[in-house]
Amino acid sequence: MVRRVLSLTSGRFAVAVLVLIALLAVCGPWLAPQDPLATSDNTLASASGAHWLGTDYLGRDVFSRLLDGSRISVLGSLEVALMALVVGAVPGILSVYSGRVFEWLTLRLADTLVALPFLLFAIAVIALLGNGITQAMLVTGALVSPLFYRVARAATLAVARSPYVEAAIVSGASVGWIVRRHVWVKVLPPIAVALAQTIGVGFVIVSSLTFLGIGVQPPAPTWGGLLASDLGYLSHQPWAPVAPALLIMVTVWACNLLADAIRDVSGEAGRALVNNRKAKARRPGASASASVSVGGSR
Numbered sequence: 572m573v574r575r576v577l578s579l580t581s582g583r584f585a586v587a588v589l590v591l592i593a594l595l596a597v598c599g600p601w602l603a604p605q606d607p608l609a610t611s612d613n614t615l616a617s618a619s620g621a622h623w624l625g626t627d628y629l630g631r632d633v634f635s636r637l638l639d640g641s642r643i644s645v646l647g648s649l650e651v652a653l654m655a656l657v658v659g660a661v662p663g664i665l666s667v668y669s670g671r672v673f674e675w676l677t678l679r680l681a682d683t684l685v686a687l688p689f690l691l692f693a694i695a696v697i698a699l700l701g702n703g704i705t706q707a708m709l710v711t712g713a714l715v716s717p718l719f720y721r722v723a724r725a726a727t728l729a730v731a732r733s734p735y736v737e738a739a740i741v742s743g744a745s746v747g748w749i750v751r752r753h754v755w756v757k758v759l760p761p762i763a764v765a766l767a768q769t770i771g772v773g774f775v776i777v778s779s780l781t782f783l784g785i786g787v788q789p790p791a792p793t794w795g796g797l798l799a800s801d802l803g804y805l806s807h808q809p810w811a812p813v814a815p816a817l818l819i820m821v822t823v824w825a826c827n828l829l830a831d832a833i834r835d836v837s838g839e840a841g842r843a844l845v846n847n848r849k850a851k852a853r854r855p856g857a858s859a860s861a862s863v864s865v866g867g868s869r
Contacts, residue, residue: 575837595645596641603634610631614626648770654711655769656766658712658716659723667724681717693711723762760837768827781796782795
Protein backbone atom coordinates (compact mmCIF):
# COMPACT_ATOMS: atom_id res chain seq x y z
CA MET A 572 0.00 0.00 0.00
CA VAL A 573 2.85 2.38 0.81
CA ARG A 574 4.30 2.02 -2.69
CA ARG A 575 0.90 2.61 -4.25
CA VAL A 576 0.39 5.76 -2.19
CA LEU A 577 3.85 7.06 -3.11
CA SER A 578 3.16 6.33 -6.78
CA LEU A 579 0.50 9.05 -6.76
CA THR A 580 1.53 12.69 -6.99
CA SER A 581 -0.95 13.65 -4.28
CA GLY A 582 0.35 10.88 -2.02
CA ARG A 583 3.97 11.95 -2.42
CA PHE A 584 3.10 15.58 -1.75
CA ALA A 585 1.06 14.73 1.36
CA VAL A 586 3.81 12.48 2.74
CA ALA A 587 6.44 15.15 2.08
CA VAL A 588 4.44 17.78 3.98
CA LEU A 589 3.75 15.46 6.91
CA VAL A 590 7.40 14.39 7.10
CA LEU A 591 8.38 18.06 7.23
CA ILE A 592 5.89 18.68 10.04
CA ALA A 593 7.23 15.62 11.89
CA LEU A 594 10.78 16.94 11.55
CA LEU A 595 9.63 20.26 12.97
CA ALA A 596 8.13 18.41 15.93
CA VAL A 597 11.33 16.44 16.54
CA CYS A 598 13.93 19.11 15.80
CA GLY A 599 11.92 22.30 16.33
CA PRO A 600 13.10 23.04 19.88
CA TRP A 601 16.75 22.67 18.79
CA LEU A 602 16.25 24.68 15.60
CA ALA A 603 14.74 27.62 17.48
CA PRO A 604 17.23 30.51 17.16
CA GLN A 605 16.26 31.97 20.54
CA ASP A 606 14.75 30.89 23.82
CA PRO A 607 10.99 30.70 23.16
CA LEU A 608 10.22 31.65 26.77
CA ALA A 609 12.66 34.56 27.09
CA THR A 610 10.98 37.97 27.33
CA SER A 611 12.49 41.33 26.34
CA ASP A 612 11.65 44.99 26.08
CA ASN A 613 11.38 44.76 22.28
CA THR A 614 7.64 44.05 22.24
CA LEU A 615 5.46 43.72 19.10
CA ALA A 616 8.49 44.19 16.85
CA SER A 617 8.23 43.68 13.11
CA ALA A 618 10.05 40.92 11.23
CA SER A 619 13.79 41.45 11.05
CA GLY A 620 17.06 39.55 10.85
CA ALA A 621 17.04 39.01 14.61
CA HIS A 622 13.36 38.06 14.76
CA TRP A 623 12.17 36.44 11.53
CA LEU A 624 8.48 36.66 12.48
CA GLY A 625 8.77 39.52 14.92
CA THR A 626 8.06 39.43 18.65
CA ASP A 627 4.87 39.11 20.66
CA TYR A 628 3.42 41.38 23.34
CA LEU A 629 6.03 40.15 25.87
CA GLY A 630 8.97 40.52 23.51
CA ARG A 631 9.33 36.76 22.88
CA ASP A 632 10.58 35.58 19.49
CA VAL A 633 7.55 34.35 17.53
CA PHE A 634 9.54 32.13 15.16
CA SER A 635 11.20 30.31 18.06
CA ARG A 636 7.84 29.83 19.78
CA LEU A 637 6.34 28.51 16.56
CA LEU A 638 9.11 25.91 16.20
CA ASP A 639 9.00 24.92 19.86
CA GLY A 640 5.20 24.65 19.87
CA SER A 641 5.12 22.23 16.94
CA ARG A 642 6.04 19.31 19.21
CA ILE A 643 3.01 19.69 21.47
CA SER A 644 0.68 20.14 18.52
CA VAL A 645 1.95 17.05 16.69
CA LEU A 646 2.09 14.82 19.77
CA GLY A 647 -1.38 15.90 20.80
CA SER A 648 -2.89 15.03 17.41
CA LEU A 649 -1.13 11.65 17.42
CA GLU A 650 -2.46 10.92 20.91
CA VAL A 651 -5.99 11.64 19.71
CA ALA A 652 -5.64 9.40 16.65
CA LEU A 653 -3.96 6.47 18.42
CA MET A 654 -6.38 6.56 21.35
CA ALA A 655 -9.32 6.57 18.96
CA LEU A 656 -7.76 3.72 16.96
CA VAL A 657 -7.24 1.45 19.97
CA VAL A 658 -10.55 2.22 21.67
CA GLY A 659 -12.61 2.05 18.46
CA ALA A 660 -11.07 -0.44 16.02
CA VAL A 661 -10.55 -3.39 18.37
CA PRO A 662 -14.13 -3.48 19.74
CA GLY A 663 -15.43 -2.84 16.22
CA ILE A 664 -13.75 -6.00 14.91
CA LEU A 665 -14.60 -8.11 17.95
CA SER A 666 -18.26 -7.02 17.94
CA VAL A 667 -18.83 -9.22 14.86
CA TYR A 668 -17.49 -12.38 16.54
CA SER A 669 -18.05 -11.91 20.29
CA GLY A 670 -21.79 -12.45 20.58
CA ARG A 671 -24.88 -10.30 20.60
CA VAL A 672 -24.45 -9.00 24.15
CA PHE A 673 -21.01 -7.55 23.44
CA GLU A 674 -22.25 -6.22 20.08
CA TRP A 675 -25.24 -4.49 21.69
CA LEU A 676 -23.14 -2.97 24.48
CA THR A 677 -20.48 -1.61 22.14
CA LEU A 678 -23.06 -0.20 19.74
CA ARG A 679 -24.85 1.62 22.55
CA LEU A 680 -21.55 2.91 23.92
CA ALA A 681 -20.56 4.19 20.46
CA ASP A 682 -23.93 5.96 20.12
CA THR A 683 -23.43 7.56 23.54
CA LEU A 684 -19.95 8.82 22.71
CA VAL A 685 -21.19 10.32 19.45
CA ALA A 686 -23.87 12.26 21.34
CA LEU A 687 -21.36 13.80 23.76
CA PRO A 688 -19.88 17.20 22.81
CA PHE A 689 -16.17 16.42 22.96
CA LEU A 690 -15.06 19.96 23.76
CA LEU A 691 -17.32 20.35 26.79
CA PHE A 692 -16.58 16.82 27.97
CA ALA A 693 -12.83 17.39 27.63
CA ILE A 694 -13.12 20.59 29.68
CA ALA A 695 -15.05 18.73 32.38
CA VAL A 696 -12.49 15.91 32.56
CA ILE A 697 -9.59 18.36 32.69
CA ALA A 698 -11.32 20.15 35.56
CA LEU A 699 -11.35 16.83 37.44
CA LEU A 700 -7.92 15.45 36.46
CA GLY A 701 -5.96 18.67 36.11
CA ASN A 702 -4.90 20.80 33.17
CA GLY A 703 -2.70 18.68 30.93
CA ILE A 704 -2.48 18.02 27.20
CA THR A 705 -2.27 14.24 27.66
CA GLN A 706 -5.48 14.02 29.68
CA ALA A 707 -7.30 16.24 27.20
CA MET A 708 -6.11 14.28 24.17
CA LEU A 709 -6.88 10.85 25.63
CA VAL A 710 -10.40 11.91 26.53
CA THR A 711 -10.91 13.48 23.12
CA GLY A 712 -9.55 10.36 21.41
CA ALA A 713 -12.07 8.23 23.28
CA LEU A 714 -14.87 10.53 22.11
CA VAL A 715 -13.65 10.29 18.48
CA SER A 716 -13.31 6.47 18.65
CA PRO A 717 -16.83 5.72 17.28
CA LEU A 718 -15.49 6.62 13.83
CA PHE A 719 -12.98 3.74 14.01
CA TYR A 720 -15.57 1.48 15.61
CA ARG A 721 -18.02 1.85 12.76
CA VAL A 722 -15.35 1.67 10.04
CA ALA A 723 -13.80 -1.47 11.53
CA ARG A 724 -17.19 -3.08 12.12
CA ALA A 725 -18.42 -2.36 8.59
CA ALA A 726 -15.21 -3.73 7.04
CA THR A 727 -15.35 -6.83 9.25
CA LEU A 728 -18.99 -7.49 8.38
CA ALA A 729 -18.04 -7.33 4.69
CA VAL A 730 -15.71 -10.32 5.09
CA ALA A 731 -17.41 -12.13 7.96
CA ARG A 732 -19.50 -14.28 5.63
CA SER A 733 -16.71 -15.00 3.17
CA PRO A 734 -16.18 -18.71 2.37
CA TYR A 735 -12.62 -18.74 3.71
CA VAL A 736 -13.68 -17.14 7.00
CA GLU A 737 -16.55 -19.58 7.44
CA ALA A 738 -14.20 -22.46 6.64
CA ALA A 739 -11.80 -21.23 9.31
CA ILE A 740 -14.64 -21.02 11.85
CA VAL A 741 -15.84 -24.54 11.02
CA SER A 742 -12.30 -25.88 11.33
CA GLY A 743 -12.16 -24.55 14.90
CA ALA A 744 -9.87 -21.57 14.43
CA SER A 745 -9.87 -18.99 17.21
CA VAL A 746 -11.23 -15.48 16.77
CA GLY A 747 -7.76 -14.02 17.21
CA TRP A 748 -6.32 -16.21 14.48
CA ILE A 749 -9.17 -15.38 12.09
CA VAL A 750 -8.73 -11.67 12.71
CA ARG A 751 -4.95 -11.79 12.21
CA ARG A 752 -5.02 -14.10 9.20
CA HIS A 753 -8.09 -13.04 7.23
CA VAL A 754 -9.92 -10.01 8.63
CA TRP A 755 -7.11 -7.56 9.38
CA VAL A 756 -5.93 -7.43 5.76
CA LYS A 757 -9.38 -6.33 4.62
CA VAL A 758 -9.93 -3.94 7.51
CA LEU A 759 -6.54 -2.21 7.29
CA PRO A 760 -7.20 0.06 4.23
CA PRO A 761 -10.37 1.76 5.58
CA ILE A 762 -8.78 2.06 9.02
CA ALA A 763 -5.72 3.70 7.43
CA VAL A 764 -8.01 6.21 5.72
CA ALA A 765 -9.79 6.94 9.01
CA LEU A 766 -6.45 7.25 10.82
CA ALA A 767 -5.13 9.84 8.37
CA GLN A 768 -8.34 11.83 8.65
CA THR A 769 -8.33 11.61 12.44
CA ILE A 770 -4.77 12.95 12.65
CA GLY A 771 -5.99 16.01 10.77
CA VAL A 772 -8.98 16.27 13.10
CA GLY A 773 -6.57 15.93 16.01
CA PHE A 774 -4.66 19.01 14.85
CA VAL A 775 -7.90 20.99 14.80
CA ILE A 776 -8.84 19.69 18.27
CA VAL A 777 -5.43 20.45 19.77
CA SER A 778 -5.44 23.91 18.22
CA SER A 779 -8.98 24.58 19.48
CA LEU A 780 -8.25 23.49 23.04
CA THR A 781 -4.93 25.34 23.27
CA PHE A 782 -6.56 28.40 21.69
CA LEU A 783 -8.89 28.38 24.70
CA GLY A 784 -5.97 27.80 27.08
CA ILE A 785 -6.97 24.20 27.85
CA GLY A 786 -4.44 21.40 28.12
CA VAL A 787 -1.25 23.47 28.20
CA GLN A 788 0.00 25.66 31.00
CA PRO A 789 1.27 29.07 29.83
CA PRO A 790 3.81 30.21 28.83
CA ALA A 791 4.36 26.91 26.94
CA PRO A 792 3.96 27.69 23.22
CA THR A 793 1.47 25.94 20.94
CA TRP A 794 0.09 26.79 17.52
CA GLY A 795 -3.37 27.43 18.94
CA GLY A 796 -1.95 29.44 21.81
CA LEU A 797 -0.02 31.63 19.38
CA LEU A 798 -3.24 32.32 17.51
CA ALA A 799 -4.99 33.33 20.73
CA SER A 800 -2.19 35.64 21.84
CA ASP A 801 -1.96 37.28 18.41
CA LEU A 802 -5.66 38.12 18.14
CA GLY A 803 -5.44 40.71 20.91
CA TYR A 804 -2.86 42.78 19.02
CA LEU A 805 -4.11 42.73 15.43
CA SER A 806 -4.06 46.52 15.29
CA HIS A 807 -0.28 46.42 15.82
CA GLN A 808 0.53 43.20 13.91
CA PRO A 809 -2.28 42.25 11.52
CA TRP A 810 -0.04 39.61 9.89
CA ALA A 811 0.78 37.79 13.16
CA PRO A 812 -1.86 34.99 12.98
CA VAL A 813 -0.87 34.05 9.41
CA ALA A 814 2.05 31.75 10.27
CA PRO A 815 0.36 29.51 12.90
CA ALA A 816 -2.92 29.46 10.98
CA LEU A 817 -1.10 28.51 7.77
CA LEU A 818 0.76 25.68 9.53
CA ILE A 819 -2.49 24.27 10.93
CA MET A 820 -4.27 24.55 7.57
CA VAL A 821 -1.44 22.95 5.57
CA THR A 822 -1.09 20.07 8.04
CA VAL A 823 -4.79 19.28 8.09
CA TRP A 824 -4.94 19.55 4.31
CA ALA A 825 -2.00 17.15 3.94
CA CYS A 826 -3.70 14.63 6.25
CA ASN A 827 -6.90 14.76 4.20
CA LEU A 828 -4.89 14.50 0.98
CA LEU A 829 -3.12 11.41 2.34
CA ALA A 830 -6.47 9.88 3.30
CA ASP A 831 -7.75 10.44 -0.25
CA ALA A 832 -4.60 8.86 -1.70
CA ILE A 833 -4.96 5.79 0.52
CA ARG A 834 -8.59 5.48 -0.53
CA ASP A 835 -7.63 5.76 -4.20
CA VAL A 836 -5.09 2.93 -4.06
CA SER A 837 -7.01 0.50 -1.84
CA GLY A 838 -9.70 -1.99 -2.82
CA GLU A 839 -10.87 -2.28 -6.41
CA ALA A 840 -9.39 1.10 -7.34
CA GLY A 841 -5.97 0.00 -6.14
CA ARG A 842 -6.11 -3.25 -8.09
CA ALA A 843 -7.20 -1.38 -11.22
CA LEU A 844 -4.28 1.03 -10.77
CA VAL A 845 -1.80 -1.83 -10.49
CA ASN A 846 -3.28 -3.61 -13.52
CA ASN A 847 -3.09 -0.46 -15.63
CA ARG A 848 0.55 0.03 -14.73
CA LYS A 849 1.37 -3.58 -15.52
CA ALA A 850 -0.33 -3.20 -18.87
CA LYS A 851 1.67 -0.04 -19.62
CA ALA A 852 4.89 -1.76 -18.57
CA ARG A 853 4.23 -4.60 -21.01
CA ARG A 854 3.59 -2.36 -24.01
CA PRO A 855 7.22 -1.33 -24.70
CA GLY A 856 8.31 -4.98 -24.57
CA ALA A 857 5.53 -6.02 -26.87
CA SER A 858 6.31 -3.25 -29.37
CA ALA A 859 10.05 -4.10 -29.26
CA SER A 860 9.38 -7.79 -29.91
CA ALA A 861 7.08 -6.86 -32.76
CA SER A 862 9.74 -4.65 -34.35
CA VAL A 863 12.33 -7.41 -34.01
CA SER A 864 10.05 -9.91 -35.69
CA VAL A 865 9.36 -7.52 -38.54
CA GLY A 866 13.10 -6.87 -39.01
CA GLY A 867 13.78 -10.62 -39.04
CA SER A 868 11.13 -11.27 -41.70
CA ARG A 869 12.76 -8.68 -43.95
